[in-house]
Amino acid sequence: MTFDQAEFKIRCEWGEQGLRQLAPISQAVVIVDVLSFSTCVEIATSRGAKVFPYRWKDESALKYAQSIQAELASFERRTDSPSLAPSSLLNLSPQSRLVLPSPNGASLSLLTGKTVTIAGCLRNCRAVAGWLRSYETVAVIPAGERWSDNSLRPALEDWVGAGAILSYLQGSLSPEAEAAVASFQHYQGSGHRLHQCSSGKELIARGFAQDVELAAELNVSDCVPVLTNAAYYIKNKVH
Structure with missing residues (x-):
């Protein structure tokens, strides 16, 4: 199809519709939600936790957490208990099981089917x-994020984060992937840009500057969270 970038080995596209185009024809998918789902998953799993993505912030999330004997992250961003604030997960205990609802990164994680995620x-x-x-x-x-009408808002931090990953991959890159790499290269070494983009400014205004700082750190972790049996955790690669 025209929009699946199938003639290239390394592909990049926004959000749910992009995922639906690319996941079925790709061997692996990377979900990039810098502020803050993917950053939360990296921090939590690097501490030995398992993170169960969940789409809805409602009563069903609590029932799901109870059914798998996991803790449910707070629906509200906060720092004194696990939530979508990366800073709230810095002291997470090893072997923790955390259900993390998110309308963006978590929702996409649940749409990849059997593709490595x-x-x-x-x-x-x-x-x-x-x-x-x-x-x-x-x-x-x-x-990306969502506007008030639920349409996709392309988020600079996710575009730059995607470009960062793509910049290290080998193979033929689609024009979309090349554009993301160019964006990353333009902003590389300018972590303060995350503080100035819309998502960063919103979080800082709400008192979550540390979360933006944590998300802006480049290549500080060797943790690779892989979605396996409905949970992200660190998994040895076996082929």
């Missing part, structure tokens, strides 16, 4: 690319 962000971009070297076809999906 990884959570990628700026913190682990080089590690993720290294993990993917044996996969011939890869789709990198910047999640």
